[in-house]
Amino acid sequence: DQQVKQNSPSLSVQEGRISILNCDYTNSMFDYFLWYKKYPAEGPTFLISISSIKDKNEDGRFTVFLNKSAKHLSLHIVPSQPGDSAVYFCAASVTGTASKLTFGTGTRLQVTL
Amino acid sequence: DSGVTQTPKHLITATGQRVTLRCSPRSGDLSVYWYQQSLDQGLQFLIHYYNGEERAKGNILERFSAQQFPDLHSELNLSSLELGDSALYFCASSMRGDLRAKNIQYFGAGTRLSVL
DSSP, rough: OOOOOOSSSSEEEEETOEEEEEEEEOOOTEEEEEEEEEOOOSEEEEEEEEEETTSSSEEEEEEEEEETTTTTEEEEEEEEEEEEEEEEEEEEEEETTTOOOEOOOOEEEEOOO | OOOOEEOOOOOOOTTOOOOOEEEEOOTOOOEEEEEEEOOTOOEEEEEEEETTTTEEEOOTTEEEEEEEEEOOOOEEESHHHHHGOOEEEEEEEEEESTTTTTOOOEOOEEEEEEOO
C-alpha cells in the first residue's frame, strides 16, 4: 500500500527553467510534508517542508505547494541549476506520532545545460 | 555533512550470517530512526528509538533488531541474512522525537549491505 506516490520516475529540465516535481498521498492523516534531495552515495538531505495548515512555503529557489483537497503537493525549483540534478523524495508524517516518515519512490531530476 | 555517522559504508556477507550496522546521531539529537531502501524503492521505515527506548516499529523483520545505547548511538542487527536483505540501510536522527515536534530527520550516508 503506497501511501505516498511519485508517479514520475524521472524528469529532465534545461538549466534556468522551472522544475516541477509532483507527489500524491492517500492518507488524510498526514499533516506534515517534506522534500529530500539525494545524491549518489549520500544520504537524503532535507530541502523544505510544509505543514498542512499552509498551502505554500518558500525557501530561496525552492517552493512547495500543498493542495489538501487533492492530496497533492509539488516542489518547484526556479531557476534550475545543474547542481540540482539528484533524486528527490517526497515524505509525509503525522504530527503527534513523532515517528516515521513515509517516503515516495523518488523522482530523478536531470538539469541539462 | 548531516552530522549523522554510519559505519561501515559497505558490507559484503553471505546468506545466513549476522551483521551489525552502527549509527551515531547528530550531537544533541535524542531520536534515531532506521530505514531500508531496496533497489529503486523509497525508504521504508524500520524502527524508531528515543533516548534509549523503542518508540515505533515499521515493517521490520523478526530477524532484525535494534537498540539505542546510553550515549545515544544505535545499532541495527540483521541476522540469518537472505539475498533479499541486500539494500541500503539509512539511519536518521532528529532533535526531539516528542509528540509536539515537527519531524525533520537528518540522514547519514547509509550502509550498503550486499548478501551473496
